[in-house]
Amino acid sequence: MLDKPVSRPNDLSAYWMPFTANRQFKRAPRMITGADGMHYVTDDGRKVLDGIAGLWCVNAGHNRPRIVEAIQTQAATLDYAPAFQMAHPKAFELASRLTALSPEGLDHVFFTNSGSESVETALKMALAYHRAKGDGGRFRLIGRERGYHGVNFGGISVGGIVANRKMFGTLLTGVDHMRHTHDLSRNAFTRGEPEHGIELADDLLRIAQLHDPSTIAAVIVEPVAGSAGVLLPPKGYLKRLREICDEHGILLIFDEVITGYGRLGTNFGADYFGVTPDLMTTAKGLTNGTVPMGAVFASDKIHDAFMTGPDHMIEFFHGYTYSAHPLACAAALGTLDTYADEGLLTRGAELADYWADAIHSLRDLPHVIDTRNLGLIGAVELEPIAGQPTKRAFSAFLSAYHDHDLLIRTTGDIIAFSPPLIIGKEHIDQIVDRMTKVLTALD
Numbered sequence: 001m002l003d004k005p006v007s008r009p010n011d012l013s014a015y016w017m018p019f020t021a022n023r024q025f026k027r028a029p030r031m032i033t034g035a036d037g038m039h040y041v042t043d044d045g046r047k048v049l050d051g052i053a054g055l056w057c058v059n060a061g062h063n064r065p066r067i068v069e070a071i072q073t074q075a076a077t078l079d080y081a082p083a084f085q086m087a088h089p090k091a092f093e094l095a096s097r098l099t100a101l102s103p104e105g106l107d108h109v110f111f112t113n114s115g116s117e118s119v120e121t122a123l124k125m126a127l128a129y130h131r132a133k134g135d136g137g138r139f140r141l142i143g144r145e146r147g148y149h150g151v152n153f154g155g156i157s158v159g160g161i162v163a164n165r166k167m168f169g170t171l172l173t174g175v176d177h178m179r180h181t182h183d184l185s186r187n188a189f190t191r192g193e194p195e196h197g198i199e200l201a202d203d204l205l206r207i208a209q210l211h212d213p214s215t216i217a218a219v220i221v222e223p224v225a226g227s228a229g230v231l232l233p234p235k236g237y238l239k240r241l242r243e244i245c246d247e248h249g250i251l252l253i254f255d256e257v258i259t260g261y262g263r264l265g266t267n268f269g270a271d272y273f274g275v276t277p278d279l280m281t282t283a284k285g286l287t288n289g290t291v292p293m294g295a296v297f298a299s300d301k302i303h304d305a306f307m308t309g310p311d312h313m314i315e316f317f318h319g320y321t322y323s324a325h326p327l328a329c330a331a332a333l334g335t336l337d338t339y340a341d342e343g344l345l346t347r348g349a350e351l352a353d354y355w356a357d358a359i360h361s362l363r364d365l366p367h368v369i370d371t372r373n374l375g376l377i378g379a380v381e382l383e384p385i386a387g388q389p390t391k392r393a394f395s396a397f398l399s400a401y402h403d404h405d406l407l408i409r410t411t412g413d414i415i416a417f418s419p420p421l422i423i424g425k426e427h428i429d430q431i432v433d434r435m436t437k438v439l440t441a442l443d
C-alpha cells in the first residue's frame with residue numbers, strides 16, 4: 001500500500017493539540033524551537049522569558065548540563081528495562097534519593113509517567129489499602145471544586161473543573177466534592193496564606209457525616225491549586241483536614257504535582273504547611289520536565305498493609321510499562337543533583353519577599369481584582385468582561401507572548417506565574433515591567 005502524502009509542515013489537521021482550541025492557535029501560532037536557562041527561543045529568533053517554568057515543571061531552568069548528560073549517557077547504556085518483577089539499579093538509587101527528601105514517614109515511592117498517572121495510582125492505592133486492612137466498605141473518594149488532578153478518569157472524577165468533566169458523561173461513582181477555598185470577598189490582595197476560610201475544611205466532616213464516615217476512603221487536595229488559577233489554602237485549613245482525616249480513618253492525599261520540588265521554597269508543600277499526608281503525588285519538577293515521570297510517595301502505614309496483609313494482597317496490581325524508565329530515572333537523578341548543587345529547593349524561600357513585592361506591585365493596574373503569591377507562585381486575577389469570561393486574560397497571554405516576549409499561563413480570568421527557580425531579581429523585574437505594559441494596554 002502506498003503511504004499517504006505527508007501533510008504540509010505545521011498543518012493543523014495532522015496534529016490534534018491537547019487542551020488547545022486549534023482554530024484560535026492557527027490565527028496566532030506560538031512556536032518554540034529552543035530553550036536555555038530562563039528563556040525559550042522561538043522560530044522567529046526571539047528570546048521569550050519563561051514566567052511559568054514551561055508548564056510549572058522546568059524548576060531548574062532549561063537545558064541544564066547535568067540533566068542533559070545524564071539522559072544521553074543513560075540512553076547509550078540501558079535504553080529500557082521492564083519494571084515488573086525486574087529492576088535496574090537507578091530505580092533503587094532514585095527511590096532512596098527521593099525518600100531522603102520527602103517528609104518524615106513518606107518513605108516508599110511508586111513510579112509513574114505523569115501527574116495524571118500519579119493521581120490514578122494514589123487513588124487506587126488508597127482503595128486497595130482499605131481492602132488490605134479488611135475495611136473494603138471504604139470506597140468513597142472526596143475531591144474539591146476547582147481541583148485539578150490530571151485528565152484520567154479518576155482524576156477528572158475527583159477534580160472539580162467543570163469543563164474538564166462535562167464532555168465525558170458518567171465518571172467514577174461514589175465521589176463527592178468539598179467547596180474550593182477561593183474567596184475574594186474576604187481575602188483579596190492577600191500576601192501569602194489567606195486569613196479567612198479555615199472553616200471550609202469542615203466540608204469534609206459534613207460530607208463524611210452525610211455518607212457515614214466509615215464509607216470514606218480518601219480525600220485529595222492540591223496544597224496550592226495551580227492549574228485552576230492559584231487558589232491558596234486559608235491559614236490552618238490543611239491542618240484541619242488532617243485532623244478530620246485522623247478522627248475518621250480517612251486517608252489524606254496531597255496532589256503535589258505543582259507544589260513538589262521547591263516551588264514553595266521547601267522540598268514539598270507538605271513541608272511548607274507542616275502537614276504530612278498519607279499519600280503524595282508528584283511529577284513535573286521530578287525530572288525538570290525533561291523526560292515524563294511521576295512518583296507517588298506512600299506512608300509506612302500504607303506500604304505495611306501490603307507487606308503484612310492477607311496473601312491475596314501482597315502485590316499491588318498496578319504499574320506501567322514505563323514505570324521507573326531508565327531514561328526518566330537518569331533525568332531525575334541529574335535533576336536532583338542540579339537542585340542540590342545550586343540550592344534550588346530553598347531558593348523560593350530566599351526570593352519569597354522580593355517575589356511577593358513584585359506580584360503585588362501589579363495590584364493597581366487596570367482590571368486587576370486580585371494579586372496573590374506563595375513561594376515562587378504568583379497570580380493576577382482580572383475582572384471578567386461580562387458575557388465573555390476568559391477573554392481578557394487570554395488577550396493578556398497572547399500580548400505577553402507575541403509583543404513582550406514573556407510566557408505566562410492563564411486559567412479563566414486568572415494569570416499565573418511560576419518561573420524556574422533559577423530566576424534572578426533582574427528577571428523578576430522584567431516580568432513586572434512586561435506585565436505592566438501588557439495590563440496597561442488591555443481593553
Ligand code: PMP
Binds near residue numbers: 116117149150151227
Ligand atoms: N495534578 C496536578 C495538581 C497538576 O497540576 C497536574 C498538571 N498540571 C496534574 C495532576 C496532571 O499532570 P500531567 O499533566 O503530568 O498528567
